[in-house]
Amino acid sequence: MARIIGGVGTTHVPAIGMAIAKGLQNDPYWKPFFDGFPAIHKWLERERPDIVVAFSNDHGLNFFLDKLPTFAIGAAPEYRSEDEGWGIPVSHAAKGIPELSWHLINAAVENDFDITMCQEMLIDHALTIPLSLMWPGGDWPVRIVPIGINTVQHPLPSVRRCLELGRTIGRAIETFPSDAKVLILGTGGLSHQLDGERAGFINKEFDKLCMDNLVTDPDVLTRFSVHDVVREAGSQGVELLNWVAMRGALTGTVTEAHRNYHIPISNTAAATVLYENAPVAAKRAA
Ligand code: DHB
Ligand code: FE
Numbered sequence: 001m002a003r004i005i006g007g008v009g010t011t012h013v014p015a016i017g018m019a020i021a022k023g024l025q026n027d028p029y030w031k032p033f034f035d036g037f038p039a040i041h042k043w044l045e046r047e048r049p050d051i052v053v054a055f056s057n058d059h060g061l062n063f064f065l066d067k068l069p070t071f072a073i074g075a076a077p078e079y080r081s082e083d084e085g086w087g088i089p090v091s092h093a094a095k096g097i098p099e100l101s102w103h104l105i106n107a108a109v110e111n112d113f114d115i116t117m118c119q120e121m122l123i124d125h126a127l128t129i130p131l132s133l134m135w136p137g138g139d140w141p142v143r144i145v146p147i148g149i150n151t152v153q154h155p156l157p158s159v160r161r162c163l164e165l166g167r168t169i170g171r172a173i174e175t176f177p178s179d180a181k182v183l184i185l186g187t188g189g190l191s192h193q194l195d196g197e198r199a200g201f202i203n204k205e206f207d208k209l210c211m212d213n214l215v216t217d218p219d220v221l222t223r224f225s226v227h228d229v230v231r232e233a234g235s236q237g238v239e240l241l242n243w244v245a246m247r248g249a250l251t252g253t254v255t256e257a258h259r260n261y262h263i264p265i266s267n268t269a270a271a272t273v274l275y276e277n278a279p280v281a282a283k284r285a286a
Contacts, residue, residue, distance in 0.1 A: 001174055001175060001177060001178070001179075002100075002174060002176040002179070002181075003180070003182065003279065004182050004183075004250060004277050005276070006043075006047070006049075006183055006250070006274065006277050007185070007186065007246045007254075007277065008040060008183065008186075008273065008274055008275075009185075009187070009243045009247075009272065010130045010133060010272045011033075011187070011188065011268055011269075011271055011272065012126045012127075012129045012187040012188050012239075013129070013265050014086035014088055014129070014266075015265065015266045016033070016133065017089070017091075017129050017132070018087065020136070032262040033260075033270050033272075035260065036260025037134070037260075039257070039258040039274065041134070044134060047181065047183075048141075048181065049183035050180040051097060051100065051142055051143050051182045052131070052140075052182075052183050052184075053100075053104070053147065053173060053183075053185070053249065054127055054130075054185040054186075054187065055162075055166070055184070055242040055243075055246050055249075056127050056130075056146065056147075056185075056186070056187040056188060057126055057152060057187075057239055057241075058072075058126070058148050058152070059126060060084070060152075061124040062118070062121055062148070063148070063150075065152075068152065069116035069150065070149070070150045070156075071114070071115050071147070071149060071157070071165060072116040072117075072118050072121070073115050073145065073148075074096065074101060074121035074144075074146040074147075074148075075098050075101035075102055075119050076118065076119055077095070077096045077098055079093060079094045079095075079121055079122065079144065081123050084124050086125060091128035093123075094127065097144070100173075100178075103172060103176050104145060104169055104173070108165070108168055108172070113168060121146060121148075126242075127144070127146060127187065129187075142183070149165075149241050149245060151188065155226075156226045156238060157226075162244045162245045163221070163222060163244050163247070166244065166245035166248020169245070169249045170184070170250060174251060184246045184250060184277075186243040186244070186246025186247070188239025189236075189239040189269075189271065190207040190210065190211075190239075190269045191203040191207050191233040191268075192233075192236045192239075192269060193236055193237065193267070196235065198235075200267050202263055202264060203232055203237070204261075204263065204269065207233070207261065207269050207271060211259060211261070214273075215254060215255070215256045215275065218248065221244060226238060226241075229241075247275070250275055251277070252279045253279075254275050254276070255275065255278070257274045257276045258273065259271070259273045259274075
């Protein structure tokens with residue numbers, strides 16, 4: 001059966017794409033952010049995941065405010081990117097794995113999650129940037145299942161629901177008949193607000209509380225309503241929901257192998273984490 005080896009959480013600010021295109025990784029503005037990645041590169045080289053199951057939010061490339069699924073799962077053989085208007089170069093495509101997508105869609109619906117199934121899906125900066133950060137300078141050596149969570153148009157799903165979605169997806173991955181190694185990705189956040197009177201709002205204390213609890217006891221975060229999260233993390237800081245789902249999918253014993261936190265990148269508190277997931281059975285055997 002497929003094995004979940006770990007999880008990565010990372011910010012997906014579009015300006016990072018511009019910094020990559022211009023080779024600004026060592027520029028004083030960018031270095032503290034990009035310094036969060038060599039540890040992840042080392043781990044990826046060692047662990048070599050075959051598949052990435054990625055929780056992120058679409059920003060208007062697939063779904064606009066007129067039709068916006070709460071949860072959407074891609075089931076395409078390939079996911080192209082297109083110009084989103086940020087001025088960043090259009091990325092190459094990501095390869096899909098439809099047989100795993102359908103396995104996850106079936107499991108999600110069986111577990112009472114109403115899923116929009118997408119046999120065609122584009123990927124935006126919320127996936128192209130994290131994948132390019134993890135595997136810089138070329139093709140991504142993985143196949144992906146993109147899972148979209150609505151963090152854009154209220155009403156948004158609750159923290160509890162996103163944690164449960166992650167758990168359902170994690171359990172389903174572990175029944176996928178394959179010896180593939182699976183990495184879970186959650187993108188966006190942490191605290192940021194791009195518009196309105198609080199544009200530029202960042203909350204370091206809340207971000208720390210979230211990162212600490214995500215490792216040890218993610219259920220603690222379910223006491224925050226989505227409106228609490230908007231208040232504490234900013235209106236786009238609710239992208240935290242993608243991180244919560246990522247953590248939910250880590251079904252074993254979770255340890256934080258790496259954390260980087262830097263304020264700001266653009267208007268965002270930029271965070272990068274790496275979690276290792278030891279299967280519970282392996283722990284018992286040890
Ligand atoms: C920014 C952050 C985001 O999450 C996003 O999707 C777009 C822009 C920013 O900080 O500029
Ligand atoms: Fe975003």
